Amino acid sequence: MLSYDFDWSVLWKHPYGRWMLEGIWTTITLSSLAFLIAVTLGLMVGVFRVLPNRITRLIGGSYVELIRNTPYLVQLFFWYFGLPSLLPQASEKWIYDHVPSLPYWTGVVCLGVYTASRVGEQIRAGMISIPTDQYQAAFSTGLTTYQTYRYVIIPYAIRIIIPPFTTEFLTCFKNSALTMTIGVLETTGASYLIDSYTWHGLETTTAASVVYIVITLCVVLLMAWVERRIHIPGMIARGR
Amino acid sequence: MIQIKNVSKWYGDFQVLRDVNEEVKQGQTVVVCGPSGSGKSTLLRCINGLEPFQHGEIIVDGVSVSDPATNLYRLRTEIGMVFQRFELYPHMTALQNITLAPMKVRKKSRREAADHAMKLLERVGIPEKAHEHPANLSGGQQQRVAIARSLAMEPKIMMFDEPTSALDPEMIKEVLDVMVDLSTGGMTMIVVTHEMGFAREVAEEIIFMDEGSIIERGTDISFFQNPKSPRTKDFLDKILM
Numbered sequence A: 001m002l003s004y005d006f007d008w009s010v011l012w013k014h015p016y017g018r019w020m021l022e023g024i025w026t027t028i029t030l031s032s033l034a035f036l037i038a039v040t041l042g043l044m045v046g047v048f049r050v051l052p053n054r055i056t057r058l059i060g061g062s063y064v065e066l067i068r069n070t071p072y073l074v075q076l077f078f079w080y081f082g083l084p085s086l087l088p089q090a091s092e093k094w095i096y097d098h099v100p101s102l103p104y105w106t107g108v109v110c111l112g113v114y115t116a117s118r119v120g121e122q123i124r125a126g127m128i129s130i131p132t133d134q135y136q137a138a139f140s141t142g143l144t145t146y147q148t149y150r151y152v153i154i155p156y157a158i159r160i161i162i163p164p165f166t167t168e169f170l171t172c173f174k175n176s177a178l179t180m181t182i183g184v185l186e187t188t189g190a191s192y193l194i195d196s197y198t199w200h201g202l203e204t205t206t207a208a209s210v211v212y213i214v215i216t217l218c219v220v221l222l223m224a225w226v227e228r229r230i231h232i233p234g235m236i237a238r239g240r
Numbered sequence B: 001m002i003q004i005k006n007v008s009k010w011y012g013d014f015q016v017l018r019d020v021n022e023e024v025k026q027g028q029t030v031v032v033c034g035p036s037g038s039g040k041s042t043l044l045r046c047i048n049g050l051e052p053f054q055h056g057e058i059i060v061d062g063v064s065v066s067d068p069a070t071n072l073y074r075l076r077t078e079i080g081m082v083f084q085r086f087e088l089y090p091h092m093t094a095l096q097n098i099t100l101a102p103m104k105v106r107k108k109s110r111r112e113a114a115d116h117a118m119k120l121l122e123r124v125g126i127p128e129k130a131h132e133h134p135a136n137l138s139g140g141q142q143q144r145v146a147i148a149r150s151l152a153m154e155p156k157i158m159m160f161d162e163p164t165s166a167l168d169p170e171m172i173k174e175v176l177d178v179m180v181d182l183s184t185g186g187m188t189m190i191v192v193t194h195e196m197g198f199a200r201e202v203a204e205e206i207i208f209m210d211e212g213s214i215i216e217r218g219t220d221i222s223f224f225q226n227p228k229s230p231r232t233k234d235f236l237d238k239i240l241m
């Protein structure tokens, strides 16, 4: 017999239940906001890398190489512990003491910047996979640049980009767990905190895992539905 | 209909077109041939303003292509273009491919555009494929839809850039038949192709390009029998084998 006494009630007993729910909510909002930054910044980086301009390509390329080739955890520490130490000591202390939810917003920015480097690469890959003749075919019928992008290129590119985007969002969502290392009480952080009060880590980490799985499955199902809706008949879906 | 006068074009230091002169009269079909990299596609792209050129002049239906005041979007509606790899829009059906430009550029109603598109699909012989997506069509069928898409703008000129070189042999004829039909119907055409049978049948003039210049030109068959330069002879020997 194991001597471990299961007590699942730690998951909903006051105040742990509230911590857990707040953790889940934090995970969802933090990873969604980060992904919003990732898509906006990633679109810029991706477009920068395909523009016929050496300077934008250098900027985009350096960004991707710098961010993609350093561990995400190091970046998180850099943003939270490293960057503020550049400031004079008084203002550094003031920031840690007075900026509300500093770990949370640092997590959003860091995760967003990190994911942008990956999203940017996907966008670049999607754009360069559309042959230039496709643009020219549209132009040759008299469509304007705007109409060509609006009716031909973007609808085409979206279908190419959606499967890798789903993967990137899920990675972003799971990476949000690491923000507990700078003190964000998201799902993983909350389960760790409850464990430290109750010694029921098995229950809390199991619950956290279930939360991640359920949300991931929901996203996968949603995106599969979206992909089916916009699927191009006769074209084989590209692998993940 | 088309006057090309002393046109030269460079990509950086590399000269793609060298002092090209050519005139295509209304209703004529001109066939352009020449080895890979000789500038054939570039010449077509200069004619409808998809590529700028640095020197010379191109006049299409009285309008100068390089004049900054020219509305290139308008000009392009007068010139249909067919590509080697069809370039149909993969997310649209054959019918939607054909009706897009008439609806967005000419502001035709969906109904009117679709009626016209169906007539064109009949003309190229595949009305039953109207609601298929490109990926479900054979190469020959896709190219015929692409031709119908260009014709939908009722252009005065049609340009073809190696329209059959991506096709299996058994599909080449169905595309060439449509093109012969267009040519004999009085369309002004510039066709980049190595299908010499087609050239013999309908071309009023055949020009041979090499390294950016037109080095040989001839009306019909004389071109094949006594090419002036050894370069042309060499090339013709290869493609006529």
Ligand SMILES: Nc1ncnc2c1ncn2[C@@H]1O[C@H](COP(=O)(O)OP(=O)(O)OP(=O)(O)O)[C@@H](O)[C@H]1O
Pocket: B011, B016, B034, B035, B036, B037, B038, B039, B040, B041, B042, B043
């Ligand atoms: N955007 C570009 N930048 C630089 N060089 C180019 C560009 N497009 C074409 N070229 C070069 O210009 C030359 C002519 O190209 P073009 O495509 O017009 O040849 P082509 O006669 O159509 O050949 P093919 O039979 O292979 O289609 C080639 O040497 C090509 O490498």
Ligand SMILES: [Mg+2]
Pocket: B040, B041, B042, B161
């Ligand atoms: Mg070419």
